[in-house]
Each structure stands twice: as C-alpha cells, then as structure tokens.
Amino acid sequence: MNKKTVVIGASNNPSRYAYIAANMLTDYGHEIVPLGIKKGEVAGETIQDLRGHPKVEEVDTVTLYLGPQNQPEWYDYILGLNPKRIIFNPGTENTELDKKARSKGIETVYGCTLVMLRSNTY
Secondary structure, three states: OOEEEEEOOOOOOOHHHHHHHHHHHHHHOEEEEEEEEEEEEOOEEEOEEEEOOOOOOOEEEEEEEHHHHHHHHHHHHHOOOOOOOEEOOOOOOOOOHHHHHHHHOOEEEEEEEEHHHHOOOO
16 A cells, blocks of 8 residues: 655665665655755655645655754644654654654654565554
C-alpha cells in the first residue's frame, strides 16, 4: 500500500540517511515529498524548500531527518500537514513534538524508516 511520505530534512547527498530513505521509500512503492533547505533532487523528485511551507495534501507519514534542536520552528508546519504518523528516526527524538503530535491524535514512532521498510513494518 502506498503511504505518501513527507521526508523532512531531505538531502541529495548519497551519504545521508535522508537520501537513502527517500530512495528506499520510492523503491518500496511509496510516494515521497522531499522537503529540505538545500536545493537538489532525490529519488527523482525535486527537494522543495521547507522554508516555503509547501502545501502537501493527504500525508500518511512524516519521517524526520532534522535534529531536535532544529525542529521547534517547524512544529506548527509539521503538525499542520495532518499526518497519520510521525517517525522519529535515530537522532531526531523529541518529547515535546511527540506530546504535541499525540495530543492531535497523530501516531508517533521512534524507529528507523530503513529498518521499518526492510522488516515490513512500515
């Protein structure tokens, strides 16, 4: 089943986990919307400028590749995407955003998108 996934902190640098995840999500048949602050492409998609708060409809999952120290300015935007769930990848764990999301009925997962895809738990 295709789960439209917003990759926050997307990168066109092949050594970054966000890059690997975007490509793997595509390989597994999920539509991705890569958002970041650096221009480029990943998995055949243009990385949209996060600072422009792009409108994205029908979001299933937000997968975070943005450290907790950089997340607060994006809380309202992330929650405003109305995702069904937010995945906090290793290094992005944030109890404040977790609480805000859960209070809006958004599922939160502390896990690795790559491992979830490989283990069929995505």
